[in-house]
Amino acid sequence: xxxxxxxxxxxxxxxxxxxxxxxxxxxxxxxxxxxxxxxxxxxxxxxxxxxxxxxxxxxxxxxxxxxxxxxxxxxxxxxxxxxxxxxxxxxxxxxxxxxxxxxxxxxxxxxxxxxxxxxxxxxxxxxxxxxxxxxxxxxxxxxxxxxxxxxxxxxxxxxxxxxxxxxxxxxxxxxxxxxxxxxxxxxxxxxxx
Amino acid sequence: xxxxxxxxxxxxxxxxxxxxxxxxxxxxxxxxxxxxxxxxxxxxxxxxxxxxxxxxxxxxxxxxxxxxxxxxxxxxxxxxxxxxxxxxxxxxxxxxxxxxxxxxxxxxxxxxxxxxxxxxxxxxxxxxxxxxxxxxxxxxxxxxxxxxxxxxxxxxxxxxxxxxxxxxxxxxxxxxxxxxxxxxxxxxxxxxxxxxxxxxxxxxxxxxxxxxxxxxxxxxxxxxxxxxxxxxxxxxxx
Numbered sequence: 099x100x101x102x103x104x105x106x107x108x109x110x111x112x113x114x115x116x117x118x119x120x121x122x123x124x125x126x127x128x129x130x131x132x133x134x135x136x137x138x139x140x141x142x143x144x145x146x147x148x149x150x151x152x153x154x155x156x157x158x159x160x161x162x163x164x165x166x167x168x169x170x171x172x173x174x175x176x177x178x179x180x181x182x183x184x185x186x187x188x189x190x191x192x193x194x195x196x197x198x199x200x201x202x203x204x205x206x207x208x209x210x211x212x213x214x215x216x217x218x219x220x221x222x223x224x225x226x227x228x229x230x231x232x233x234x235x236x237x238x239x240x241x242x243x244x245x246x247x248x249x250x251x252x253x254x255x256x257x258x259x260x261x262x263x264x265x266x267x268x269x270x271x272x273x274x275x276x277x278x279x280x281x282x283x284x285x286x287x288x289x290x291x
Numbered sequence: 292x293x294x295x296x297x298x299x300x301x302x303x304x305x306x307x308x309x310x311x312x313x314x315x316x317x318x319x320x321x322x323x324x325x326x327x328x329x330x331x332x333x334x335x336x337x338x339x340x341x342x343x344x345x346x347x348x349x350x351x352x353x354x355x356x357x358x359x360x361x362x363x364x365x366x367x368x369x370x371x372x373x374x375x376x377x378x379x380x381x382x383x384x385x386x387x388x389x390x391x392x393x394x395x396x397x398x399x400x401x402x403x404x405x406x407x408x409x410x411x412x413x414x415x416x417x418x419x420x421x422x423x424x425x426x427x428x429x430x431x432x433x434x435x436x437x438x439x440x441x442x443x444x445x446x447x448x449x450x451x452x453x454x455x456x457x458x459x460x461x462x463x464x465x466x467x468x469x470x471x472x473x474x475x476x477x478x479x480x481x482x483x484x485x486x487x488x489x490x491x492x493x494x495x496x497x498x499x500x501x502x503x504x505x506x507x508x509x510x511x512x513x514x515x516x517x518x519x520x521x522x523x524x525x526x527x528x529x
Contacts, residue, residue, distance in 0.1 A: 113425065114426035115333045117391075143347075143392055143395035144395070145335055
């Protein structure tokens with residue numbers, strides 16, 4: 099749980115609030131639409147702001163009043179933190195590959211401190227998850243994880259695996275155990291092409 | 292009075308993380324006191340103007356359930372409860388590293404389900420555990436305990452009947468590592484000698500309670516201690 103490296107003491111958190119960092123990919127929900135942007139709940143003590151200028155225009159003029167047609171209240175989105183410095187609320191962008199509104203999939207919410215465990219050493223855990231469940235998994239650094247698969251059963255298994263990882267994040271040999279669990283559950287599910 | 296030695300604590304039972312909806316929670320049975328503490332936050336400050344630019348605001352509500360006492364207590368917050376909310380907050384604030392969460396609030400709720408004297412101290416003990424359970428960075432845990440005087444004798448941890456019969460009551464909140472006192476109140480009267488003796492007794496009891504708090508946390512997170520590889524730590528850091 100704690101380790102000393104040189105003159106540094108590193109404590110591994112078990113829980114904690116999400117503090118945004120620059121370049122983090124997060125999943126958030128629109129809570130309000132303003133004149134020039136959206137207010138987004140990123141499950142952090144700080145509400146995030148997505149300015150209208152940070153959305154891809156899709157050929158349309160981002161004339162005021164039309165924001166609703168891009169993201170409505172309650173929409174879930176994948177966004178990236180572009181600025182946050184503890185004195186100002188975080189700014190988001192949805193310009194970029196893979197960013198934008200979420201239209202399908204299943205969401206798992208875990209504590210953000212466990213996200214590194216979901217990804218695993220050099221991405222080992224998440225690669226395994228994706229491969230074995232046949233789903234695409236996007237882990238937001240704020241603890242919100244999007245799972246999209248071809249059929250709901252696959253998504254369910256992936257979500258179940260994610261919660262299992264959160265519960266047992268502190269144990270060794272977890273990747274293998276999760277794999278066994280998934281293989282067990284995947285039996286009897288016919289995977290479409 | 293109830294067969295304890297003069298410097299003996301009432302039996303204490305601590306439990307951590309028993310509420311699902313709260314970010315952190317703890318439950319304490321201190322003698323016949325039954326107290327629940329819940330922590331929410333750090334979260335967005337509402338209303339906005341109470342937010343501080345350089346640290347989190349800590350808010351605290353101490354409340355006694357209408358069924359917690361012999362006679363029904365009005366559920367409306369009394370003067371006493373407001374005072375206790377304030378002193379409890381002030382005794383816990385120094386332990387919280389609130390500078391990590393500027394412009395946010397940490398809300399603390401202490402609900403007394405059954406009261407038998409010494410609720411403020413037991414409340415502090417539980418609240419500090421709940422803060423730790425919420426994953427809020429703390430300098431250390433705060434433990435609370437009272438001492439008092441009955442029939443000219445200094446005694447530890449008065450129960451309700453003892454408190455009413457006794458001559459003085461001295462609640463103390465204490466942080467063992469920094470050796471600092473976060474709360475010190477007294478009603479009744481004691482000589483200087485007795486005060487010193489009572490304070491020492493209460494501080495020692497707080498040390499005992501502190502160990503219990505640590506054990507309660509360990510119990511909840513015991514598996515966590517078994518294993519954590521350095522790679523994971525490096526990743527968390529990165």
